[in-house]
Structures are given as C-alpha cells and as structure tokens.
Amino acid sequence: MRDALYKWVKEFDYESTPIERMDLIELSKAVKEVELVDELESDNVSFVRILWVNISGQHRCRAIPRKHFYDVVKKNGIGLAFVSIVMTSVLDRPAPGSGLGLVGDARVAPDLSTIRTIPWCKQDEMVLGDLNVKPGQAWEYCPREAFRRVTKILKDEFDLVVNAGFEIEFFLLKSTMREGKEEWIQFDSSPYGCSSAFDVASPILREVTYALHSMGIPVEQLHVETGKGQFELVLGHTICTKAADNLVYTREAVRAIARKHGLLATFIPKYTLDDVGSGCHVHLSLWQNGQNVFMSSDESSKYGISTLGKEFMAGILHHLPSILPFVAPLPISYDRLNPTTWGSYLLWGNENRNAPLRTCSPGIPGGLVSNFEFKPFDGTANPYLGLAATIAAGIDGLRRHLSLPEPIDIDPNLDNLQRLPKSLSESLEALHKTDFFDEFIGQKLLTIIEAIGKAEIDQYSKNKDAYKQLIHRY
Known part of the structure; x- marks a missing residue:
C-alpha cells in the first residue's frame, strides 16, 4: 500500500487536477517519513552488537551495521584497545601496574554460537565476543578463554x-x-x-x-x-x-x-x-x-x-x-x-x-x-x-x-x-x-x-x- 501511495503522489498531475497543492506536499512528506522508517528497519542499517565483559565485570558493546558485520566483522572481528579490558569500576582508565595501557590493540571476535535476536529491539542482533591477539588466536587476557x-x-x-x-x-x-x-x-x-x-x-x-x-x-x-x-x-x-x-x-x-x-x-x-x-x-x-x-x-x-x-x-x-x-x-x-x-x-x-x-x-x-x-x-x-x-x-x-x-x-x-x-x-x-x-x-x-x-x-x-x-x- 505504501508503495502504491508513494507512486500515486509522484505521478500526480498537479497542474491539471483541482486539489490543494499544499495538501499533496504534506502527503508526500508523510510518505517519505514512512519510507525512512522502512530504511531504518532494513538490514543495511540494523545493527549487530558485539558484547564482552571486561576484567572489572562491566559489559561493553560495539554496534556494527548488519551488512558490514556479516561481510567483514563476522570473520575478522573488530579492533579493541588494550586499555578497554583493564578499566576500573569507576574510571574509564587503566589500572596502574596492570601491564596494559594505551598502546596496543586486541581483536574482539564474535562467537557466532551465541548470536541472538534482541527481543526488545527486534531489528538488531547481539553476540558475545572473545578477545583475540589476531583472528583465530586467543589472547591470554581473555576471560572466556581462561574459563x-x-x-x-x-x-x-x-x-x-x-x-x-x-x-x-x-x-x-x-x-x-x-x-x-x-x-x-x-x-x-x-x-x-x-x-x-x-x-x-x-x-x-x-x-x-x-x-x-x-x-x-x-x-x-x-x-x-x-x-x-x-x-x-x-x-x-x-x-x-x-x-x-x-x-x-x-x-x-x-x-x-x-x-x-x-x-x-x-x-x-x-x-x-x-x-x-x-x-x-x-x-x-x-x-x-x-x-x-x-x-x-x-x-x-x-x-x-x-x-x-x-x-x-x-x-x-x-x-x-x-x-x-x-x-x-x-x-x-x-x-x-x-x-x-x-x-x-x-x-x-x-x-x-x-x-x-x-x-x-x-x-x-x-x-x-x-x-x-x-x-x-x-x-x-x-x-x-x-x-x-x-x-x-x-x-x-x-x-x-x-x-x-x-x-x-x-x-x-x-x-x-x-x-x-x-x-x-x-x-x-x-x-x-x-x-x-x-x-x-x-x-x-x-x-x-x-x-x-x-x-x-x-x-x-x-x-x-x-x-x-x-x-x-x-
């Protein structure tokens, strides 16, 4: 119905039809808003959230557009600064003496066996991540790997x-x-x-x-x-x-x-x-x-x-x-x-x-x-x-x-x-x-x-x- 309505608005002959032009402009805007909602719900702009739990027990997340996730991130993961894993409960900064800081990147690799549709945000998915040195190689600081x-x-x-x-x-x-x-x-x-x-x-x-x-x-x-x-x-x-x-x-x-x-x-x-x-x-x-x-x-x-x-x-x-x-x-x-x-x-x-x-x-x-x-x-x-x-x-x-x-x-x-x-x-x-x-x-x-x-x-x-x-x- 939305497609037919939008086609009608686009093809309407404004010059020869006795109808208020302003009404049609407003109608056209409404149709475009509906189309925007459709786009937001499409695969191209829905997200896959990669979750991990740092050492201090806090959940962290990166949201990846769904297409990019399945095209690239699914295989290669995403980069993660070393500091992200050693942040304390109060401050988003590294703990002194941890041996990790602002230099260096690990990889968060999605564990595809854990991927789920998000029930409270059904256009999106979430997946738990492992911490790797590089794709396929576990990082010695990964809590899931230690477990x-x-x-x-x-x-x-x-x-x-x-x-x-x-x-x-x-x-x-x-x-x-x-x-x-x-x-x-x-x-x-x-x-x-x-x-x-x-x-x-x-x-x-x-x-x-x-x-x-x-x-x-x-x-x-x-x-x-x-x-x-x-x-x-x-x-x-x-x-x-x-x-x-x-x-x-x-x-x-x-x-x-x-x-x-x-x-x-x-x-x-x-x-x-x-x-x-x-x-x-x-x-x-x-x-x-x-x-x-x-x-x-x-x-x-x-x-x-x-x-x-x-x-x-x-x-x-x-x-x-x-x-x-x-x-x-x-x-x-x-x-x-x-x-x-x-x-x-x-x-x-x-x-x-x-x-x-x-x-x-x-x-x-x-x-x-x-x-x-x-x-x-x-x-x-x-x-x-x-x-x-x-x-x-x-x-x-x-x-x-x-x-x-x-x-x-x-x-x-x-x-x-x-x-x-x-x-x-x-x-x-x-x-x-x-x-x-x-x-x-x-x-x-x-x-x-x-x-x-x-x-x-x-x-x-x-x-x-x-x-x-x-x-x-x-």
Whole structure:
C-alpha cells in the first residue's frame, strides 16, 4: 500500500487536477517519513552488537551495521584497545601496574554460537565476543578463554562437567528530582515475597521473562526480595559455559527492559549501606555422561554427596579466601559479606543459609543432595573469571582428595570459626600468597586482576561515596 501511495503522489498531475497543492506536499512528506522508517528497519542499517565483559565485570558493546558485520566483522572481528579490558569500576582508565595501557590493540571476535535476536529491539542482533591477539588466536587476557581452559582441564582429567544455575538479585530504581538534582530511589518498599509489589513490577518482569525465553534462557521463578525494590530471578541450570553466557544476556535484558519502562535496574552488591545487599548466587553440580555425580548413588553417604562431590566442595572451601577477588571484586562487595547477613565465615552446611556454601536437595528423598549453592558471587563479578576460579579450586580438591569438614547446621559459635576476608585488601592478600591459580588463570591475567583490585581500593578510599555511581555501571 505504501508503495502504491508513494507512486500515486509522484505521478500526480498537479497542474491539471483541482486539489490543494499544499495538501499533496504534506502527503508526500508523510510518505517519505514512512519510507525512512522502512530504511531504518532494513538490514543495511540494523545493527549487530558485539558484547564482552571486561576484567572489572562491566559489559561493553560495539554496534556494527548488519551488512558490514556479516561481510567483514563476522570473520575478522573488530579492533579493541588494550586499555578497554583493564578499566576500573569507576574510571574509564587503566589500572596502574596492570601491564596494559594505551598502546596496543586486541581483536574482539564474535562467537557466532551465541548470536541472538534482541527481543526488545527486534531489528538488531547481539553476540558475545572473545578477545583475540589476531583472528583465530586467543589472547591470554581473555576471560572466556581462561574459563574454557579450566573446564577443559576438568573434562580431560576427570571426565566431568559442571552445571550451573544463577539466582540473580537486583534493585529496580525510579528517578526523582531533589533540590534540582536527579536521584534514583527504590521502586517499591514492600516486604519479602509481597504479591502486590510483584503486581506493580509484573509488566517489566513479564517482558523480561518473555525476552529470556525467546533467547533460549529458562526462567524457573521470580519473587520480591527482602530489600526495598529488590527482586530475584532464578535461571535454570545448564552446562556452566552456557550458564555464564546466559547470565550476561540476562543482565542485558533486565537493564534494557527496565530502561524501556523508565526505571533503572542495578545488580551492585550494595545499593544503600542501610539495606540488604544483592548477590548472584550460583548452584553447582558435577555431571558425567549425562548423570549427576555430585549426588551420592545411594543413601549410605554421610551427607548425601558422592566422594567426587565432597572433594570438589572441599577444594572450593579450602581456597575460598583467594577466590573472593574473582567473585566479590569491589570494596563494596564486602559490605554485603558481613556477619549481619551471611557468608562471612569459612564453613558449609546442609540447607544452612548462613554458610557461603550450602548443599541443596530440592524435593529429593533419602537425604540425597543434588547441588550446592555458592553464595559469595555478586553482580559485579566477571562471570567467566568467577566460575573459572571456583571450578579451578574444585579441581584442586579432586586432585588432592581433600576432605570436607563437618557441616555446621546450627547457629555457629563464631569464636571457633575462621573469618573470611573482611575487605578486598584482605582477599587480594590471600590471592597474592598463593600460586595455585597460575596454572588455571595465568600469571599475566592474575597480575591484571590484582592491579585492578588495588586501583579500586585506592579510588574508593579517596571517595567513600563513589559506589553510589555504580548503579549506572552494573
């Protein structure tokens, strides 16, 4: 119809037809506007967004016109300045001592197995990127490559894969003006599990769930969390490499759809110091030939966990202080990990939510356990590095046949327990004292992680309120 209308306007005989010329001019303008919309929706001007997550856990993006992407970038990737990977959480500048700066380029290569149509912007696509030295050659600083290396070691040595499922907590914030300045305040003040708060947020949550399902990301449940304006979204478990990709896309979906509705979604571990924090708890299990081998094969196991499962968990518990810089990478992360909440002492428990590691047996009879929850993970962590460090620690437990201590299933006597690092400084010190991660993560990447952590400490020590700006970055 639009083509016929435009043809009629172009061919109309203005001189011999008794009609107002101005009306036809306006009609012609309207048709041209429709044509412009058509052009904007065409393949030539739609985009493919290449996403990557830098070391400080921030999502970064380049948008490539679709034709150029499929003609050139699909094969060759795009250039990326070294500095882009070592920017800190607050400042878009390199961390001192990282070894990378303003000189040098890597390549972001699209992983075409991850390409998806963007549900909230259907004319565009997005794809996750790997960091390469040149096309086809992985860069030693690439978080996804480090993660793949760790999972390959687990598979090659023990014929095991890890399945993971994330529980993602976030705040929804709304904008208000106070004394001429924009502030972001809580979307709602309802208590935990409140159905009326869910009703208010349901247009957003429904659209998020639709978007995730359309990308093949299963959502198991959603609910109102304890904080004011806080929600939790539970993803289905899958092989850990795909689970990390799903987490990145889920954060993208939540943030974009909240913005569409005039709100801001943030995953930072502490939005305000006087309210609860947000975690990104992950449930982990071991699989072999399609079978869950974290779970004991019968009821004879003392804890309902297989020997493999106990050794894997023991490795994570043993290395937990040095894992924290990977999963709780900001100073504000440690305001969440304190004794008034949970996860601040070195222990594990059966269904003990006060423990950084707790075993779970959802609906399984006979005391058998299907997975364990790892709670220190938060929304500022690079998911690839966080999972890589956690699984590497589990591999060490398997290699050394580490023993899992007795669980603590009551309110513990804290005087008898080892306190986990109280700050990023303490966790970086624990990481620096161990050479365990060299094999798995690589010394150069570890140097960057430590350098960024020290830069974060320095920046926040100079500005105690700097964390308040993180709502726009995580």
